[in-house]
Amino acid sequence: METLTIEKQKKTTEPATQISGSKAVLEALIAEGVSTIFGYPGGAIMPIYDALYDYHEKLNHILVRHEQGAIHAAQGYARASGKTGVVFATSGPGATNLITGLADAQIDSTPLVCITGQVFAHLLGTDAFQETDVINITTPVTKWNYQVTDASEIPHVLAKAFYIAASGRPGPVLIDITKNAQLQLFEYAGYTSCDHIRSYRPKPIVRKEYIEEAAQLINKAERPFVIFGQGVILGKAEKEFKAFIEKAGIPSAWTIMGMSAIPTDHPLAVGMLGMHGNYGPNVLTNECDVLIAIGMRFDDRVTGRLDKYARQAKVIHLDIDPAEIDKNVKTTVAVWGDCKETLPMLTSLVEQKVYPQWLQRFKDLQQQEEEACIQPELHPDTDIMTMGEVVDVLNDLTGGNAIIVTDVGQHQMVACRYAKYNQSKSNITSGGLGTMGFGLPAAIGAKFGAPERPVIAIIGDGGIQMTIQEFGTIMQTEIDVKILILNNNFLGMVRQWQQLFHDKRYSFVDITSPDYIQVAKGYRIEGQSISDRKDLRSALQAMLDHKGSYLLEIMVGKENNVFPMVPQGCSVSEIRLK
């Protein structure tokens, strides 16, 4: 063994052009401007971790407690920073533990580069220790994946990976590197980033005639309505978007993923679309005459029943992904392109307008929702607290400046319904996949992605228990994440459905919780639990004022429901206020 080490040392002192595959990986990351990696070591990725030992000043590696935590953290990082998230994991279980995060990043278009170790190339297919067919397992949940078996491939494969992950419609890329390739020395000719792949067209040519056609439809419209998604944020087109709606004077509603692209109190902002969205935008989707969809994909949680969705409207769809055009909703005019380019073109062609009566319709419906849902949620006449009033007080204390990361379930819908935002990239949530357990690790990643901003994770008592091990990551990195557990002692969203659609047959939704404060204490995270309204404001303030991470558990009503709601199989205009 000793001779081996000596030989290895000799080799690394050879001419500077000879470097190991592992070192080439790290050089690629540095060249791509990566500063933070979320990962977990293991047998097949040990050479990369060995090389990392010498790079700890340039690359900040965050040791998580589970690979799922690593990938959700990388997602949170990417969503908060607008940069590509990077993950390291070992072969076999390390790689399979990434699957949920890959699927989540794929459906929510989050740019990630995941690097997994793999057994030696000569062992591929032998059922070697910790061998799994990562490439095939991850194919449906990656934008691109590739297995490297020779070190000389590493620089250009990683260049491709970073280019693919972040360009066009972003998404997760996985690069699987066999152990021999990590160890292998090769002639390193430096790193060249990638800006072209012949089979890949991230940005289509914008066709002016369709923009003109879209502008004509908008200019003739009497009741135009803009619905927008994460495309505006991913395209870094918040300013262009705002300029467009302000000139055209069109009421605008966001999908859960588009939230925070414009300030929530913008005069043209009419709220959130979808199953638990606001009353006005859902009802009036079926009354507008021109529906302008921008960077959104008509998810079924947004459209409800498709054959009763906006049938009266002419539909303009701006999207960078041609596969989204006509996928769910038939388009009248498709503006295929990057909205950062297409929106200014459209803005220059639309007339300056206001639609006071039409906007008033949204306000009237908002008033109905206010009376039926919002007031009872924010100012309940019972002693038991609601999730909504917690978010409402939090808005007051943060002034809309915080990044709010949510998990999945009732608290997610409530947080997204009531949270106020005044800057983009502030709402980080698992929208498409609905991944419970996303919240805590994503919040950790978000804090690394935007260290100057306060990060608050709002999580239910179900979701927190799915990735609670990441308290360990908080403890070790001493990062400042505020954890707000809204505990209703139920898997609340499933319970709500069981109440409404399954005759209150509460099947396995009665979940018990540990003493979160004690658990957190074990991880050196301070916290407290409250159940009395009179403590709410001061407890939230104490959480925000605390230096470092803090856990605040708030006991809320056991059987509260989230309303309004578009029941499954119903049209958006059949949205129920109770």
Next chain:
Amino acid sequence: MSKQEFTITVYTENQIGIISRVSTIFSRRKINIESLNTSPSEVEGIHRFTIVINETEEVVKKLVRQIEKQVDILRAFYNTEDEIVWQEMGLYKVSTDEIAEKVKVERLLREFGARAVAIRKDYTVFETTGHHEEIDKLVKVLEPYGLIEFVRSARVAIIKESRGFHDRLKEFEKREPSEELVENEYLDKQDEVFTM
């Protein structure tokens, strides 16, 4: 809209794993692939897939977009049967004795345009090329005479209207943004709403 046979032509980079990336697009939607041929195209380094499925045009249209969206796919097209010239090949293994003894077999083979590709003492292998039904027919006909083994190739198809892939490829190799204006085929005035 009713289901019919569509032939999908896909030009891909020659890379490991592409078959699986393409096939999951079908399997994920529980769509059966009737026939799949992959082979090098006339351009070096580029493979051509020919895929046959039974589906409605709306579904095929979306499938083709999902295929073309993949990073390593250059282009994907779909065509109905009358837009392509297509062929399949069949290989038939028959006892040599049977053919020698029964004049009728020889006549049948000639009638179907079959060609002997291997003649051994104990067996002979014939080949025919044609449409699916033609190849089927010869199987039926040969069955009573002791057809030992039969295999059919996947479909290969030439698109009648295509202008080849050579010059297209050059456009792809140009640096972005390409000068080529891609037809916006999504501009469709029908107000039909559908799901896949």
